[in-house]
Amino acid sequence: MVGTARIEHALADALALGEAAGCPPRLAMALRHAVFPGGARVRPRLCLAVAHACGDDRPAVSDAAAASIELLHCASLVHDDLPCFDDAAVRRGRPSVHKAFGERLAVLAGDALIVLAFQTLARGGVHAPERLPGLLAQVCQAVGAPSGIVAGQAWECEALIRLDEYQRAKTGSLFAGAAAVGAVAAGADPEGWRTVGERLGEAYQVADDIGDAAGDPQQLGKPVGRDAALGRPSAARELGLAGAVSKLKQLVADAIESIPPCRGGPELRALILQEASRLLPEELARRAA
Amino acid sequence: MVGTARIEHALADALALGEAAGCPPRLAMALRHAVFPGGARVRPRLCLAVAHACGDDRPAVSDAAAASIELLHCASLVHDDLPCFDDAAVRRGRPSVHKAFGERLAVLAGDALIVLAFQTLARGGVHAPERLPGLLAQVCQAVGAPSGIVAGQAWECEALIRLDEYQRAKTGSLFAGAAAVGAVAAGADPEGWRTVGERLGEAYQVADDIGDAAGDPQQLGKPVGRDAALGRPSAARELGLAGAVSKLKQLVADAIESIPPCRGGPELRALILQEASRLLPEELARRAA
Numbered sequence: 001m002v003g004t005a006r007i008e009h010a011l012a013d014a015l016a017l018g019e020a021a022g023c024p025p026r027l028a029m030a031l032r033h034a035v036f037p038g039g040a041r042v043r044p045r046l047c048l049a050v051a052h053a054c055g056d057d058r059p060a061v062s063d064a065a066a067a068s069i070e071l072l073h074c075a076s077l078v079h080d081d082l083p084c085f086d087d088a089a090v091r092r093g094r095p096s097v098h099k100a101f102g103e104r105l106a107v108l109a110g111d112a113l114i115v116l117a118f119q120t121l122a123r124g125g126v127h128a129p130e131r132l133p134g135l136l137a138q139v140c141q142a143v144g145a146p147s148g149i150v151a152g153q154a155w156e157c158e159a160l161i162r163l164d165e166y167q168r169a170k171t172g173s174l175f176a177g178a179a180a181v182g183a184v185a186a187g188a189d190p191e192g193w194r195t196v197g198e199r200l201g202e203a204y205q206v207a208d209d210i211g212d213a214a215g216d217p218q219q220l221g222k223p224v225g226r227d228a229a230l231g232r233p234s235a236a237r238e239l240g241l242a243g244a245v246s247k248l249k250q251l252v253a254d255a256i257e258s259i260p261p262c263r264g265g266p267e268l269r270a271l272i273l274q275e276a277s278r279l280l281p282e283e284l285a286r287r288a289a
Numbered sequence: 290m291v292g293t294a295r296i297e298h299a300l301a302d303a304l305a306l307g308e309a310a311g312c313p314p315r316l317a318m319a320l321r322h323a324v325f326p327g328g329a330r331v332r333p334r335l336c337l338a339v340a341h342a343c344g345d346d347r348p349a350v351s352d353a354a355a356a357s358i359e360l361l362h363c364a365s366l367v368h369d370d371l372p373c374f375d376d377a378a379v380r381r382g383r384p385s386v387h388k389a390f391g392e393r394l395a396v397l398a399g400d401a402l403i404v405l406a407f408q409t410l411a412r413g414g415v416h417a418p419e420r421l422p423g424l425l426a427q428v429c430q431a432v433g434a435p436s437g438i439v440a441g442q443a444w445e446c447e448a449l450i451r452l453d454e455y456q457r458a459k460t461g462s463l464f465a466g467a468a469a470v471g472a473v474a475a476g477a478d479p480e481g482w483r484t485v486g487e488r489l490g491e492a493y494q495v496a497d498d499i500g501d502a503a504g505d506p507q508q509l510g511k512p513v514g515r516d517a518a519l520g521r522p523s524a525a526r527e528l529g530l531a532g533a534v535s536k537l538k539q540l541v542a543d544a545i546e547s548i549p550p551c552r553g554g555p556e557l558r559a560l561i562l563q564e565a566s567r568l569l570p571e572e573l574a575r576r577a578a
Contacts, residue, residue, distance in 0.1 A: 017434075018433060018434035018435060019434065019435065020434075020435045021435065022435045022436045022440070022454055022458075023434045023435030023436070023440055024434075024440055024443040024444050024446065024447050024454075025447065026443070026446055026447055027434055027439075027440060027443035027446070028434065028435075031434065075400075079396055079397075079400065082396065084391075084392040084393045084396065085393055085396075101446075102373075102446065103373040104373045104374055104442075104443075104445070104446050105443060105446050107368055107371065107373065107374075107396065108368075108439050108442055108443045108446070110400070111364075111368065111399070111400070111403060111433075111439045112433050112434045112439045112440070112443075114400060114403050114404065115403065115429055115432050115433030115434075115437070115439065116429075116433055116434065118407045118425060118429060119425070119426075119429035119433060121425075122421075122422055122425035122426060122429065123426075125422060126422055129418065129419065129421070129422060130418065132411075132418070132421055132422065133411055133414060133415055133418060133421065136407060136408070136410075136411035137408070137411060137412075140404055140405075140407060140408035140411065143404050144307060144400075144401050144404030144405055144408060145306075145307035145308065145309075145312045145313075145316055145317065145320065145401045145404075145405065146307060146308065146309045146310065146311045146312030146317075147311045147312070148404070150316075150397050150400045150401045150404065151311070151312055151313055151316060151401070153393075153397055154313040154315070154316035154393075154394060154397045154401075155313050156393070157313065157315055157316070157390075157391065157393050157394050157397070158313050158314065158315055165311055165313075169311075
C-alpha cells in the first residue's frame, strides 16, 4: 500500500528507544533481529493506508500507530516460533530469534517488543493526546485476551477449538486493529474500518494456508507443510487449491465493499486490489485456475 | 501499606476484561491462576501508598495504576518460571503456570497479562486523560528495554553481567515504577519518587536473597537455594547473613530519607517502617543479630 519508508523510519525510531544506553547488548541484538529486515509489513501498510484515506492530519500519530502494530506482529512471530509452539528454525529466510539467540532471549525479546509497542504509541500520542485512549483500546483489543492474537494462539491449546474464534483472533484481529488504529490516528471513527481489516486478514490467512499447502519454501522464506504436520486448520486443506483461491478473491471483494465513506476511498480500493494481486504467487494462481 | 481490598478489586476488574466472552477457557484459567491468590502485593501497595501521600485525587486512576503494576509483576513471574529460565515448579505454594497449564499457555498468559496491564491503565486513564501519557511512560520504563525488568532478566543471558544494571533493572525498576506511577496517578511529579521505589526495591531484593540463602521453603511458599544453584548474584552470599541484614536496614532508611515533600509524608514513613519489619522473618533476624 503506502509508506514503506515511513514505516521503516518509525520502526527505527521505536527500536532506538529500546536499545538506549544500559540495554543488555544481546537483548538489543535480538530486538533488531526480530524487526529488521522485515517481511511485507502488510499490517502497518494497511494502517497507514487507512490513515491516509481518512485524511492523515497527524502523521506522527499514524506513524506511531503503524509501528506499534508491526512491533506487536514481530513479537507474536518471535513467540510463535518458540520450541513449545511451531519450533520454527527459519523466519524470513534467516534463523528465528530463538535459533540465533536462544530460547530465553526469544521469550524476553517478545516481551520487550510488546512493551515497546505501547511506548511507541504513547510517544506518538503526545501529538494528539485526546486520541491516545482510543488508540490503546484498539491495539489492546487486537492483541490481548479475550479475542486478540494471543487468544488466537491460545485456541491451539484447547481440546475443543472454536474454529471461528480461532481464525478471527489468530490473524483477523491484528488486521482489524491495524485498520481501526489507522482510522483513530487520523481522528476518524474506527468501527467500520474493523470489518475492512478483518476481511483482509482472512484473505491473508487463506493466502498463507495456500502457500503452506502448495508453495515453494525458497520463495516464501519459510518451511511449508507445517499446517498438516501440526494439525492446524487450513483453508487450502478444507477447500482444495481452487476453492481456497476463490475464497481469497471473495474476501478481498468483501473488504473493498465494506470501506466506510472517506475522502480517499477510490485510492484505497485501487491499493487493496494491487496488494491482493501480490498475495498469491503467479505460479500458484495458474495451478488453481 | 494500604489498600489491599482496593488492589484485589482493581485486579478482579482487570481480569474481567481479559476473561470476557470469546476467551479460550484454559487461557482464562491460566490468567486467573497467575494473578489469584496473590503474593504480598508489595508493588501495588507501594503505588497506592505513594498516591495516598500525594493526595490521591483520582482514586480510579491510582487503582488502575496499581493493578497494571501488579499484572506486569505477575507476567514476569510466569515467564521467569518457564523451563528455559528458572524452571520453577512451584510459585506462591501452588504449581507454577507452566506446570499447571503447560509451557505454551504460560508464554501466552504472560503476554496477555502485559497487554492487560496497558488496557487497564488506558481504561483508568479516562478519569484523567492528561495523566495517561505520563503513566504509560513510567510503566514502560519500568518494564521494557533498555532498563526495565525484561532487561534485568536479559542480563542473565550475557557473558559479562553488569551487576549494577542487572540488580537495578531486575527488581529496582518495577518498584521505582510503582512509586512513580502512584505519584503521576495523583497528579504529582514522579521524579523524586523513583528513588524511594528503587531503595525499597533493593531492600526487597536483599530480603529475597536472604530468604533464598537461609529461609524456610515452607514458610516462603517456594524452593530455596536457587541463587546458588543457578549462579545468580546474591547479597546474602556476598555479605553474609549479618551483613545483608544490615544492608537491608540501611536501604529502608535511605528510602525514607528520600521521600519528597508531600502532605502524607509522616504517614508514609510509618508505613514503610512497619512494612520493612515484615520483610524479614523474625527467626532470620534473630540469627543475624
